[in-house]
Amino acid sequence: MASKTITDSSGGAGARTPRRSLRRQGWVTGVLMVLPYTIFFLLFSMIPILYGFGVSFYDWSLLGEKSFIGLANYRNLLQDEEFRANLMNTVMFTLISVPLISGFGLLLAVMVNGIRKGQAFLRISFFMPYVLSVSVISSIWVIFLQPYTGLLNRILRGIGVISSEIFWLSDSTLAWASIIMATLWWTIGFVFVLFLAGLQDIPESFYEAAGLEGANRWQTFRYITFPSLSRVIVLVIVLQTIGSFKIFGQSKLITGGGPAGATKTVVFSIYENGFQTFQMGYASAIAFVLMLVILIISLLQTTLLRRFGE
Amino acid sequence: MLDRIYPYVVRIAAVLFAFMFLLPIFWMLSLSLTPEGGSLFAGGFNVSMDNYMTVLNRAPIFGWMGNSLMVSTITTAMVLLLASMAAYSFSRIRFPGSKILFILFLSAMMIPAEATLIPLYLLMRDVGLLGTRTSLILPAIAGPMGIFILKQFFDGLPKDLEEAARIDGAGFFKIWYSIFLPLSRPALAALGIFTFIGSWNDYVWPLISISDKAYMTITLGLPMFQSSYNQEYALPMTANALAAIPVLIVFLIFQKQIIKGIAFTGGKEM
Numbered sequence: 001m002a003s004k005t006i007t008d009s010s011g012g013a014g015a016r017t018p019r020r021s022l023r024r025q026g027w028v029t030g031v032l033m034v035l036p037y038t039i040f041f042l043l044f045s046m047i048p049i050l051y052g053f054g055v056s057f058y059d060w061s062l063l064g065e066k067s068f069i070g071l072a073n074y075r076n077l078l079q080d081e082e083f084r085a086n087l088m089n090t091v092m093f094t095l096i097s098v099p100l101i102s103g104f105g106l107l108l109a110v111m112v113n114g115i116r117k118g119q120a121f122l123r124i125s126f127f128m129p130y131v132l133s134v135s136v137i138s139s140i141w142v143i144f145l146q147p148y149t150g151l152l153n154r155i156l157r158g159i160g161v162i163s164s165e166i167f168w169l170s171d172s173t174l175a176w177a178s179i180i181m182a183t184l185w186w187t188i189g190f191v192f193v194l195f196l197a198g199l200q201d202i203p204e205s206f207y208e209a210a211g212l213e214g215a216n217r218w219q220t221f222r223y224i225t226f227p228s229l230s231r232v233i234v235l236v237i238v239l240q241t242i243g244s245f246k247i248f249g250q251s252k253l254i255t256g257g258g259p260a261g262a263t264k265t266v267v268f269s270i271y272e273n274g275f276q277t278f279q280m281g282y283a284s285a286i287a288f289v290l291m292l293v294i295l296i297i298s299l300l301q302t303t304l305l306r307r308f309g310e
Numbered sequence: 311m312l313d314r315i316y317p318y319v320v321r322i323a324a325v326l327f328a329f330m331f332l333l334p335i336f337w338m339l340s341l342s343l344t345p346e347g348g349s350l351f352a353g354g355f356n357v358s359m360d361n362y363m364t365v366l367n368r369a370p371i372f373g374w375m376g377n378s379l380m381v382s383t384i385t386t387a388m389v390l391l392l393a394s395m396a397a398y399s400f401s402r403i404r405f406p407g408s409k410i411l412f413i414l415f416l417s418a419m420m421i422p423a424e425a426t427l428i429p430l431y432l433l434m435r436d437v438g439l440l441g442t443r444t445s446l447i448l449p450a451i452a453g454p455m456g457i458f459i460l461k462q463f464f465d466g467l468p469k470d471l472e473e474a475a476r477i478d479g480a481g482f483f484k485i486w487y488s489i490f491l492p493l494s495r496p497a498l499a500a501l502g503i504f505t506f507i508g509s510w511n512d513y514v515w516p517l518i519s520i521s522d523k524a525y526m527t528i529t530l531g532l533p534m535f536q537s538s539y540n541q542e543y544a545l546p547m548t549a550n551a552l553a554a555i556p557v558l559i560v561f562l563i564f565q566k567q568i569i570k571g572i573a574f575t576g577g578k579e580m
Contacts, residue, residue, distance in 0.1 A: 026403045026404075026482060029399075029403060029481065029483055030403030030404070031399075033483070034400070036391075037392040037396040038411070040451045041415065043452070044430070044451070047429075047433070048449075049421060049429070051429040052425065052426060052428055052429035108324070111320050111323065111327075112324060114317070115321060115324060122325075124562070125329075125331045126327070126331055127565070127569055129334075129335070130572075131558070133510060133528070133553065133557075134511060134513050134529065135528075135529045136550045136554050139536055139547075139550050140335075140337075140547070143341070144334055144337065146543070149543065190572060193572050194576050197573035246422055248424070248513070248514050249514065270427060271514070280428050283427075284428045287424065287426075291425040294420060294421075294422050294425075298419075
């Protein structure tokens with residue numbers, strides 16, 4: 001085979017490519033170029049997932065004493081009051097923060113999109129918190145929310161909204177409100193930027209047509225802007241939902257999960273069961289429930305995006 | 311009438327929102343520049359760097375930032391290299407099983423990193439990597455998002471670009487680094503920014519893996535340092551400022567590219 005290709009290629013300067021051997025050479029190069037990533041993928045993604053799935057069927061302590069207990073971890077999850085509470089907390093946080101952040105992000109994007117002069121300043125202001133780490137934003141907000149000394153209470157008192165101090169982090173509802181405010185401030189830049197890019201992709205002619213039809217501002221938004229953004233909206237909602245389900249840092253660092261565990265989340269459950277009480281098997285079972293939820297959301301996204309694709 | 315004032319209302323509201331968003335950052339800087347209990351606005355304009363000196367003496371902030379910089383830079387470089395190679399192969403070279411492999415990688419995008427915390431901990435401990443900076447880099451490279459983003463970009467590049475090179479006798483590998491890499495600089499920059507920010511901000515895996523103070527990243531070390539201050543705000547805020555200022559400076563310099571990059575990768579992440 002090899003000798004045949006050599007005689008073949010002597011014909012013209014690469015004009016008649018020796019197809020077979022080139023394809024063979026392509027295979028080898030193709031495999032070699034995928035190989036390095038594949039090794040990392042196998043070692044640090046595939047194997048851990050399978051391993052973790054296995055661990056979830058064991059009673060597994062930190063030191064490695066383990067006994068197979070079948071589905072017992074998953075059965076126990078159903079009766080675990082604390083896990084149920086943490087799951088409910090996570091669902092509530094998601095249900096409130098996703099529409100809030102997506103809606104406010106869209107509002108900011110629509111506002112900024114219509115402003116030419118000073119648009120860069122506005123973009124920078126809204127996006128800036130997003131580049132900070134969860135540690136920095138959490139600490140800023142903890143200090144920001146302090147009673148007596150914190151800026152937020154001082155401002156609210158100054159403009160007469162409150163007469164007595166608000167203890168933001170000592171009440172479970174207010175603690176969640178604090179986490180949501182901090183999360184909104186931190187992550188809205190991401191949503192805002194996606195919406196702004198989506199808005200700038202809408203052709204000017206759409207608006208001109210709407211203007212000729214005599215559409216008012218609300219009608220233009222309702223019948224031109226909103227439908228043109230449907231893909232971005234689905235994308236933002238799904239990314240936000242997945243991100244919200246994985247919330248941990250803000251809850252760990254702003255409230256410490258408190259007061260009295262009211263702001264603990266699903267990832268908090270993984271962290272505590274795995275690395276504070278060292279029940280590796282149980283924590284793995286929680287991780288798989290989390291993965292299942294996120295898988296379902298992702299699949300839902302694929303279906304929705306396909307529907308809105310055209 | 312309403313139509314006449316509408317643009318002004320929007321402008322004023324937008325600027326008000328912008329100041330509200332900037333307020334916590336200004337306040338952070340203001341607290342860090344005044345002694346505990348003081349205020350930048352009350353009692354004249356007394357700026358002092360004392361808090362910065364104290365924090366730098368008490369905590370290895372620069373060491374932590376060095377760790378973060380090292381981890382994030384190596385992660386980003388490795389992701390760009392491996393993902394662009396694999397994405398090129400998936401986009402231009404078909405080998406038996408390449409499609410299945412790509413679908414496998416794609417579906418792995420749905421796996422949250424939080425789901426692998428326990429097995430990663432056990433595996434890293436077994437191979438003696440737990441607690442090292444290497445343990446932070448390796449799992450981050452295994453994320454498949456880069457392949458997906460770059461393959462989409464490569465698929466959009468015209469085929470006749472490489473035909474000429476192919477006729478000149480260039481191999482696939484050469485076409486990848488001499489044609490595809492230079493052409494995809496915007497996509498690589500976008501992916502790089504996304505990866506770097508993600509790695510720099512990672513909190514939960516470092517929290518589990520790293521216990522030695524010397525190997526902590528800034529995202530992990532900062533709350534540890536702050537947790538020893540209860541009713542004091544100037545020093546924790548100064549630590550925040552120290553962690554935030556370099557990031558904010560880099561952001562302000564490259565804000566156009568960073569925002570564009572986030573829009574690009576975020577929009578592709580599906």
